[in-house]
Amino acid sequence: MWAIDVKNLRKDFRVQQNREGLGGALRDLFKREYKSITAVNEISFQIPRGEICGYIGENGAGKSTTIKMLTGILVPTAGEIHVNGLVPYKDREAFVRGIGVVFGQRSQLWWDIGVIESFRLLKRVYRVDEQDFKKRLDELVDRLQLADILNRPVRKLSLGQRMRCELAASLLHNPSILFLDEPTIGLDVMVKAEIRDFLKSMNQRYETTILLTTHDLQDIEALCSRVIMLDDGNIIYDGGLEELKARWGRGKEIVLQLTRPAEPDFLSRLTADLNVEWSMENDLVAHIWVPFGQTNVSEVLARVVGSVEIDDIRIIETQTDDIIREIYKAGHASADCSEPDARNDPSGAAPAQPEDKAAGEKDLAAVKGSDGS
Numbered sequence: 001m002w003a004i005d006v007k008n009l010r011k012d013f014r015v016q017q018n019r020e021g022l023g024g025a026l027r028d029l030f031k032r033e034y035k036s037i038t039a040v041n042e043i044s045f046q047i048p049r050g051e052i053c054g055y056i057g058e059n060g061a062g063k064s065t066t067i068k069m070l071t072g073i074l075v076p077t078a079g080e081i082h083v084n085g086l087v088p089y090k091d092r093e094a095f096v097r098g099i100g101v102v103f104g105q106r107s108q109l110w111w112d113i114g115v116i117e118s119f120r121l122l123k124r125v126y127r128v129d130e131q132d133f134k135k136r137l138d139e140l141v142d143r144l145q146l147a148d149i150l151n152r153p154v155r156k157l158s159l160g161q162r163m164r165c166e167l168a169a170s171l172l173h174n175p176s177i178l179f180l181d182e183p184t185i186g187l188d189v190m191v192k193a194e195i196r197d198f199l200k201s202m203n204q205r206y207e208t209t210i211l212l213t214t215h216d217l218q219d220i221e222a223l224c225s226r227v228i229m230l231d232d233g234n235i236i237y238d239g240g241l242e243e244l245k246a247r248w249g250r251g252k253e254i255v256l257q258l259t260r261p262a263e264p265d266f267l268s269r270l271t272a273d274l275n276v277e278w279s280m281e282n283d284l285v286a287h288i289w290v291p292f293g294q295t296n297v298s299e300v301l302a303r304v305v306g307s308v309e310i311d312d313i314r315i316i317e318t319q320t321d322d323i324i325r326e327i328y329k330a331g332h333a334s335a336d337c338s339e340p341d342a343r344n345d346p347s348g349a350a351p352a353q354p355e356d357k358a359a360g361e362k363d364l365a366a367v368k369g370s371d372g373s
């Protein structure tokens with residue numbers, strides 16, 4: 001049984017349309033006009049138990065709407081959802097006992113009472129017995145370092161402290177699935193790192209399945225082996241993070257700090273039979289662009305080292321952020337794109353450099369065309 005099983009899930013919202021100008025406003029008063037927007041458009045995916053899956057997309061892509069349907073807050077317009085084998089909006093009581101939810105922008109704790117009191121109320125909501133509660137609480141207090149803040153009211157906590165308490169609250173009843181909607185939003189780097197470590201350890205220890213929406217790609221890098229990418233209500237990528245990088249990272253750049261100036265022609269002759277491109281930043285700094293999948297960095301270095309005196313070498317890889325930004329822009333990324341050469345410029349011209357945004361877009365457009373979408 002899948003932890004999360006979604007088939008052809010769709011959510012339409014009916015939104016009021018405002019007509020222009022004063023006349024329009026008056027007409028709106030007497031006869032409202034509505035239009036339907038599709039926030040989630042017939043998506044399907046399955047998540048096995050114990051997986052941490054990143055659910056990403058630009059603002060308005062449909063992430064929160066999906067999470068709300070998966071947690072039973074919204075009823076789908078069409079399609080099927082099973083979470084822990086249950087239909088979220090139907091089997092409410094049994095369902096909520098098996099899931100934990102954290103919305104980074106909203107609190108599930110009572111604002112004016114001590115944190116521990118909120119925990120006790122949640123214990124009754126989820127009907128956790130005293131012994132289990134105590135054991136679980138002790139572990140969460142220890143791992144999230146809550147001992148000093150347990151008696152403080154939530155309104156007096158810092159955002160980082162509150163988020164640690166939210167996580168504890170969502171896990172008190174030992175759910176097997178955790179939904180996290182922007183859990184690290186607004187937190188400083190240290191707290192983000194602590195929360196990522198904590199989530200990782202919970203996943204390893206209890207095989208907790210985690211579905212995580214975030215705009216922070218470092219959350220994804222640190223936690224997720226799989227990403228589902230949404231654009232305008234449609235899934236545009238579902239696959240491994242490494243696969244995404246390998247397929248879409250366009251290559252690596254080697255930066256050489258030379259001891260003495262060297263002639264550009266001499267340098268490019270060293271790698272004449274390799275598909276790389278040289279450029280000079282100045283007399284003493286040379287860049288070599290090594291496109292992905294055709295030449296490897298060690299081959300290039302073997303040609304250069306020994307023929308040129310080098311003070312320093314740096315290797316720059318395309319960042320996941322850059323890759324994902326490019327895919328959002330193109331609105332498409334096929335995980336099983338069958339044409340391995342699709343990343344190359346079909347004209348056979350030099351491959352795009354990472355800084356060369358216009359060329360990058362052209363590259364992605366070529367892939368878009370090549371699999372018939």
Ligand SMILES: Nc1ncnc2c1ncn2[C@@H]1O[C@H](COP(=O)(O)OP(=O)(O)OP(=O)(O)O)[C@@H](O)[C@H]1O
Nearest residue numbers: 013014015039057058059060061062063064065066
């Ligand atoms: N209750 C609602 N009524 C009408 N439209 C809605 C409602 N909730 C969401 N939408 C619309 O559905 C679309 C998807 O919104 P959703 O909040 O799911 O996006 P998101 O990917 O979570 O965005 P963000 O990253 O900004 O949170 C948007 O166009 C949004 O305006």
